[in-house]
Amino acid sequence: MKSPADMYKSVEGAQEIPPYQRVQKLLQGAIVKLEQAQLAHKEGDMALRGELMGDVVTIIGFLQAALDMEKGGEIADNLDALYDYMTRRLGQFYLDQSLDSLVEVSKLLGDMRDAWDGVAEQMKSA
Template sequence: MAPTPNYQQQYLKAKVETASPGDLTLLLYEELHRKLNMARVLYQKGQFSEMMDRLHGARSILYEFIATLNFEYEISHQLRQLYDYYIRRIGDFAVNKDISILDEVIEFAREYTDTWRQALAQVKSAKGKS
């Protein structure tokens, strides 16, 4: 019997392969937010190994953001500091298990996801008017 194709994975793969750089950034912010939320759920269920997997994935996304920064621009230095801070906060949560620390990181991810989504909508709207 042939394995059943995973249509969700195929859809996501196609979405990533055809996305613009701006859309890819949004996808990463969405995934960061999703992983952090899942880590919170897993923490509450006492599933610490799975929680740590999600936290590791979230940190990997933040490291990816750092790797793609262009330091010719001042904002890149500021973003680096911001991403470094939240990488440390994830580590602080992993050690201290203080849910308020994780909630702080989740709020950052939610706000940046929303901000990036709005920015993309404005860019696409402006392109449609030109």
């Protein structure tokens, strides 16, 4: 499994783009990997599904570790709790094998990505 640092480095051009765009790319990558994991599950490819879900957990862990809990205040606390929740929901999948948890986490990540898209628009107009 890739380390969070390796996952971050794998985001194409990560060092040349602003931090908010890095977050957008990581969120999008997690969404794509969850979609691929759902397909792998439906096709019975458990090894690929496990690898993809491991990547998603790594991305979420990286985003969580990057939170500045001192400066971030309530927003950082809420994001930390949300990342914990998403990780638990992904773990729940292994217990019940229901795609509901994967769909839920994918939606949550999509909502977060959409919010960061709004940040990107604000940054462009500033």
